Amino acid sequence: EDQVTQSPEALRLQEGESSSLNCSYTVSGLRGLFWYRQDPGKGPEFLFTLYSAGEEKEKERLKATLTKKESFLHITAPKPEDSATYLCAVRSYNQGGKLIFGQGTELSVKP
Amino acid sequence: DGGITQSPKYLFRKEGQNVTLSCEQNLNHDAMYWYRQDPGQGLRLIYYSQIVNDFQKGDIAEGYSVSREKKESFPLTVTSAQKNPTAFYLCASSMGTRRGGSYNEQFFGPGTRLTVL
Numbered sequence: 001e002d003q004v005t006q007s008p009e010a011l012r013l014q015e016g017e018s019s020s021l022n023c024s025y026t027v028s029g030l031r032g033l034f035w036y037r038q039d040p041g042k043g044p045e046f047l048f049t050l051y052s053a054g055e056e057k058e059k060e061r062l063k064a065t066l067t068k069k070e071s072f073l074h075i076t077a078p079k080p081e082d083s084a085t086y087l088c089a090v091r092s093y094n095q096g097g098k099l100i101f102g103q104g105t106e107l108s109v110k111p
Numbered sequence: 112d113g114g115i116t117q118s119p120k121y122l123f124r125k126e127g128q129n130v131t132l133s134c135e136q137n138l139n140h141d142a143m144y145w146y147r148q149d150p151g152q153g154l155r156l157i158y159y160s161q162i163v164n165d166f167q168k169g170d171i172a173e174g175y176s177v178s179r180e181k182k183e184s185f186p187l188t189v190t191s192a193q194k195n196p197t198a199f200y201l202c203a204s205s206m207g208t209r210r211g212g213s214y215n216e217q218f219f220g221p222g223t224r225l226t227v228l
Contacts (some may be wrong), residue, residue, distance in 0.1 A: 004153070032215045043115075043201050043219035044154075087154070091215055097142055097161060097205065098169065099217060101153035 002027045006102035021073040021105045023088030036087040078109045115220035122225045132187045132223045134202030143185035144203040
């Protein structure tokens with residue numbers, strides 16, 4: 001069964017304190033791993049897609065990496081405006097166009 | 112501006128009522144999706160449609176119905192058979208599902224919060 005697990009559930013950082021969020025996955029043939037940012041009461045905002053192990057994508061203070069079993073979202077020198085819930089999702093060969101989401105990591109960055 | 116719109120933003124349902132949530136997109140996307148989000152849980156797929164006049168059940172379709180008469184529109188009806196409808200409902204769209212690359216990414220609307228009175 002395809003599964004996605006994110007850790008930690010919640011993360012509190014001081015402004016400027018770099019850290020990483022983890023997304024572990026079990027799928028029968030990965031067709032894409034997706035990162036989203038979600039602010040309270042709003043729809044998820046697309047951040048990155050990764051397709052193969054070793055691939056990396058960057059956007060401002062965020063960098064996503066991918067291995068055969070997990071993905072990391074690295075946050076460098078975070079600011080309070082980076083506070084949000086970060087969602088990871090995967091698409092597998094078994095699931096067609098469907099995405100399987102993890103439960104998310106709630107990030108709080110204090111000034 | 113291209114994007115996905117959902118209405119209403121807040122919706123209240125009485126016991127035994129059917130309610131319909133609207134989702135419209137002007138991105139010229141072929142595929143559309145409905146998700147439900149509950150506190151502490153990941154997004155769960157209710158229904159999806161890869162092409163006009165065709166749709167498939169997701170993981171939690173019981174108590175819900177959809178239609179796809181136009182490419183731009185994918186309304187979701189929450190029926191009285193759905194016993195726990197209070198949740199945040201999200202609509203998404205993507206270019207397609209038959210090819211890889213950027214066709215995979217799903218883009219989300221702002222959501223509708225449904226509360227049962």
